[in-house]
Amino acid sequence: MWDNLSWEPVSIAGDARCRIMLAPDAGARAGQPAARGYAMRRGTPAGHRKRKSSGKAPGPRGAAAKRLPPPVPGTDRVRALVHHLPAVVYSVHLRGGLRMEFYNDMLETLTGFLPSELERGEVSPxxxxxxxxxxxxxVRTIREAVEHGxxxxxxxxxxxxxxEPxxxxxxxxxxxxPDGKPLRIDGVIVDVTARRRAEDRIRRVSEVLVGLGADFQANIDRLTALAGExxxxxxxxxxxxxDRRLCAWGRWQAPPDLPPEDAPEGHICYDVIRSATDDALYVPDLPTTRYAVTDPNVRAFGFQTYLGHVVRCGGTPVGALCVVFQRPFVPEEEDRRVLAILASAIGREEGRREAExxxxxxxxxxxxxxxxxxxxxMRFDREGRHLYVSPSVTRIVPIRPSEFVGKTHRQLxxxxxxxxxxxxxxxTVFDTRTSHESEFVFEDAGRRFVFHWRLVPEFGPRGAVVTVLSLARDITAHRVAEDALRESEARYRSIFENIQDVYYEVRLDGTVLEVSPSVATVSRYRREDLIGTSxxxxxxxxxxxxxxxxxxREKGxxxxxEIVLIDKDGSRIPCAVTARLIPGPGGGAPVICGVMRVIAERxxxxxxxxxxxxxxxxxxxxxxxxxxxxAADGAVEDWNKAAERMFGYTREEVLGRRNPIVPEAFxxxxxxxxxxxxxxxxLSGVVRTTRRKDGTELRVRVSSARYCDDAGRPLGLMSLFQPGPDAGEPPPA
Known part of the structure; x- marks a missing residue:
């Protein structure tokens, strides 16, 4: 049946009985003309001219079209709907040889064939x-639908x-x-090319994203190429x-002489990065924009159109993925979405690289x-065998770490x-699944060591203890130090009683707990006068x-x-305090422990x-x-009034800055x-070119010499300026 399908439509545009099926995704497409019905006698659009009826039933191709029935209520509404549908509306007659009874103008829009071309048989069925x-x-699907209704x-x-497909x-x-058998097929044909293209794009993007490997640069190259393709x-x-450079990390079909990196200022991608917006930047007709001047690549390579999207790493803009065209190009929303997806993928690669x-x-x-x-x-298995031993073990015993591995202490x-x-x-650690701490003494070759030993269980993925980590700290010196500390306490008391500065301990409420006897040498108070008072x-x-x-309280x-205390006789005692907050005796309330030094002479x-x-x-x-x-690093430390008048900068504007009168080129x-x-x-009378605050250049004569500290180390330099020669006078060699 379908092998003999022919295009002989008969107008039913005025027939209110015609049925129209609407496609749920048939959205209007910009730029398509309004649809119109065709009575397919010589391709004349219905309504363009009237024909007299012959009173005969419609015949084969070439016969007169049958008279249209008079309009019935709702016909105009149906006709208008058919005319404006963004889809091909058709009706196929199934009896007496298949023929197309009706279709609207969208068939011409979709395929490019004129109705007259179809009528004349210039194309196949x-x-x-x-x-x-x-x-x-x-054909098989439609046959089955007709057979089963x-x-x-x-x-x-x-x-x-x-x-084009x-x-x-x-x-x-x-x-x-009326006899219950299939008479015709009514249907619509919807163009889904754009949707399929978008699906193909997304599928290809997905395939590339899934196929990314571990090589960061290879992934960047693939994603960049995918954007361009x-x-x-x-x-x-x-x-x-x-590092304040714009570097082309990903390149696809880039001109061979396109620089791999450049200063960022003026480049379109730098503006994309700085704007940090989530929308793609679209710049058409590049030669007429400011980028033709600021971006050296626009004119050099004949770029016409730019589309770029910011790349973020951890939320921070770090780069821009861009595609450029040497022709006019207007991106669709799908183009922007694909570019955003690829920019996000590059951002994830950046994050992965940073994480790695x-x-x-x-x-x-x-x-x-x-x-x-x-x-x-050390690390042990359940049998006590060494799995790892750090190199520091050789300080204790003359056994290399590799000799420990796989053996127990007994075997060694x-x-x-x-x-x-x-x-x-x-x-015990394996059985109890808890840490263990202890101290032990180890002697080897006449040397005695004291160790603080900590064992920590290491758990596997199922929660079982699989290994035990051992950390042995040599506290021999600590023990020796404790003994020495006890011996030094007597010496501390001697120092405490003879110190020239004033040592003191007070509570946070000001109560004096301790003060050295030296307080009597710097004031009229004695130690006994202050202890217990505020x-x-x-x-x-x-x-x-x-x-x-x-x-x-804040910093500890x-x-x-610097403080000032009032002596017993009312005189002032300027002091400098160095103190810290320490736990009180027995872990009680904090205590201020410090030293006061009289700084009257200072x-x-x-x-x-x-x-x-x-x-x-x-x-x-x-x-x-x-x-x-x-200063030695070139920062301004002083700037007198005459310098303000000559160069236009005030002292406050330049202090701490690099010398502003030096032009960038010098x-x-x-x-x-x-x-x-x-x-x-x-230097004496050297002619130099300087720059005033207003941007004008000034030739001056400069005399400079360094100044040093007491040890002769240079701290900086002093420079005196006098008006220099005229601008036309050449500088000295």
Whole structure:
């Protein structure tokens, strides 16, 4: 039956009885003309011109079209609906030889064939438009639907007039005549090419994502290439921002002379990274945009269109995945979505690489820690055999770590009593699944060691103890130190009683618990006068006292905190306090333990220095010659009034900054000159080009010399400036 299908439509556009099946996913497509019904006598659109009826039934091809019945209510609405559907609406007559009774103008839009071309028989029946691989299954599906009187839905490919395949979904239903037998098929054909293209893209992207391996660079190259191939670009790049450079980590069809890295400023990808937006950046007609000037690749390689998406690693923008075209290109939403997916995949690769590098560093650090730890680290199985021994064991016994592996202590010849103790402890950890700590003494070759020993169970995936980790710390020196500490307590008492600074211990409420006898040498108080009383009453300012306590509570320690105490006779005692908060006796309330040093002489020296600095400041500001002081790293330390007038910068604007009057082009020269002056060379009347705050250049004569500390170490340099020669005068060689 379907082998003889012919295209001889008869207009039913005015017949309100015609049935229309709507495809659920047939959305309107921009740019398609309104559909119109065709009475297929010589391809004349229904409604374009009237024909008189011959009064005869419709005949074969070439006969006059039958008269349309008069409109009935709702006909205009149905016609308008058919005309505007974004799908091919058709009706196929099944009796007397298959023929197409009706279809709208969407067939021409979909395939490119004119109705007149179909009528004249310039193409084969409808099956010939189908892809040869799809046709048998389509014909079989529709035959079965007609035989059983059931609806059908089938997807296949159509060949357009231009030779391009289109994916369509054909949904139809056999309609029975008065005799109950199939009379015709009413259906719709929906173009799903865009959907299939999107599905193919997503499938290909998924295949690539699933197939990614462990090689970071290979994965980046594959994802970059996939972006370019999927979007049909001329070139695709993954530009990574690294160390203030824009580096092309991923390249697909990139021009051979495209630089592998460049300064980021001006590049489109740098703007994508800085914007950090989740939307792709689309820049059409690149030669007319500012990027034609700022991005050197636009003109160099004839790029016309740019589409780029930010790449994030751990939420931080690190790069941009972009595709560029040497032709006009308007991305669809699906293009943007694919680019976003690939940018996200690259971001995950970046995160995986960072995680792997972090894990590698962690493993290296762990190994370095274990291999260099002073503790003896061992791992045992349930039989007490050594599975691992750290190199530090050789400090205790003359046995290499490799000689331990696979053997027990007994097999290695350790003393019997020692072996029993170790075996029992290891067995206990396996049985109780808990840690074990103890101390033991080990003697070898006349040497005596004291170890603190900790055994830790290591669990397998099912929760069973599979190994025991042993950490043995040599505390021999600690024990010796404890003995020495006891011996030193007597010496401490002697020091305490003869110290020149004042040692003290007070509670947080200010109660004095202890104070050294030296308090009588710096004040009129004796030790007995202060113990048990509140030290806080001696502070000149309560706010200073409260601030000291607050710092100790917050940080636990303070160093050289300046306070002023009031002596017994009312005189002021400036002091510097170094103290820390320690647990009280028996673990009680914290206690402030510290040392006070009287700094009256130091305060007088600081005041004298301050006066000297003020005089120097006045001298600099009064000088009519611009003077600039630079630290050894080139940062401005001083800037007098004359320098402000000459260069336009105020002192506050430049302090701590690199010398702002040095133009960017002369930074390297400036650094070399700075090093020469710091090494002892003096400059006098050297002509240099400087830059004022307003951007203008100024030729000056510079004289510079270094200044040093008391030990002769250079601290920085002082420079004096005078107006230089005219701009036209060449600089000295």
């Amino acid at each position: 409808v099956e010939s438009l189908m892809h040869p691989d799809d046709r048998p299954a389509v 059931t609806p059908f839905e089938v997807e296949y490919r159509l060949r357009t007039k231009a030779g 289109r994916h369509v979904v054909d949904r139809g239903r056999p309609i029975a005549g 999927t979007l049909g670009a001329a070139c695709a790049l993954y530009n990574r921002l690294r 590098e972090a894990a590698r560093r962690s493993a290296e650090q762990f190994r370095a820690l274990v291999e260099n730890a002073p503790d003896v680290i 010849g350790f003393p019997e009593s020692q072996c029993r103790m170790w075996e029992e402890a290891i067995r 030290m806080y009453r001696l502070y000149e300012e309560a706010a200073v006292r409260d601030r000291l306590v607050a710092i100790l 320690a303070v160093r050289d905190y 305060k007088r020296a600081e005041e004298a220095l301050h006066r000297s600095q003020n005089r120097l400041r006045a001298l600099l500001d009064a000088s009519p010659v611009p003077i600039i002081a630079l 930074q390297d020269t400036f650094d070399r000159v700075l090093a020469r002056v710091l090494s002892g060379e003096e």
